[in-house]
Amino acid sequence: MNIEYLLLLVCITLVPAIMSRSPGLPLASEKGALVRAVLTVSGFFWCWDIIATARGHWWFNEEYVLGIGLLGLPLEEWLFFPVIAFVSVFTWESTKYFMRRR
Amino acid sequence: MREYTILSLLSVLLTAVLDRTLRTGVLRKAHFWVFMGVMFGFMLIANGYLTWRPIVLYGERFSLGLRLVTIPVEDFLFGFSLVGMSVILWEYFKRKEGRDSEVRP
Numbered sequence: 764m765n766i767e768y769l770l771l772l773v774c775i776t777l778v779p780a781i782m783s784r785s786p787g788l789p790l791a792s793e794k795g796a797l798v799r800a801v802l803t804v805s806g807f808f809w810c811w812d813i814i815a816t817a818r819g820h821w822w823f824n825e826e827y828v829l830g831i832g833l834l835g836l837p838l839e840e841w842l843f844f845p846v847i848a849f850v851s852v853f854t855w856e857s858t859k860y861f862m863r864r865r
Numbered sequence: 866m867r868e869y870t871i872l873s874l875l876s877v878l879l880t881a882v883l884d885r886t887l888r889t890g891v892l893r894k895a896h897f898w899v900f901m902g903v904m905f906g907f908m909l910i911a912n913g914y915l916t917w918r919p920i921v922l923y924g925e926r927f928s929l930g931l932r933l934v935t936i937p938v939e940d941f942l943f944g945f946s947l948v949g950m951s952v953i954l955w956e957y958f959k960r961k962e963g964r965d966s967e968v969r970p
Contacts, residue, residue: 796958819924851951858900
């Protein structure tokens with residue numbers, strides 16, 4: 764199924780995206796910092812990914828991606844890094860919240 | 866050459882250097898390792914799925930060829946850096962923006 768990789772990303776994002784609006788977490792109030800962190804991390808990993816894919820370190824199964832791509836990476840792979848960076852920040856703040864750490 | 870092995874190791878080193886340079890001190894916090902444990906749990910599911918289908922395939926000559934179930938060991942280092950840098954930069958920008966807004970009249 765061509766939408767499988769995209770579907771996986773949607774599944775990963777769903778709960779954190781909804782829960783990130785929780786008043787106990789500083790994600791909504793720190794949008795600027797969130798966007799800057801996500802884009803900086805993504806920029807670094809996009810570069811790595813483009814080089815690694817070009818070198819043949821890994822590649823993507825055409826059966827499970829939409830077929831839209833840029834610089835050798837499918838659209839889904841471009842979305843992967845912002846998604847994981849956002850989920851990381853959300854889980855980090857949730858961990859601090861539950862462990863009562865500032 | 867085991868390029869992926871080398872690059873993934875270097876990225877972990879870079880993560881530690883970033884944490885020191887930006888003075889975020891994230892890696893020294895005990896709850897960071899709890900958090901990383903949780904993220905590794907998520908990773909086993911998401912990356913496990915990616916490598917089991919497989920949606921992503923690997924050039925075996927660039928890595929050690931060691932896999933934890935279906936996940937190449939290098940992916941754990943890659944994941945550590947991706948997740949680690951995300952929270953380090955988040956803490957950094959949060960602090961920086963807080964300081965910027967204090968300066969404003």
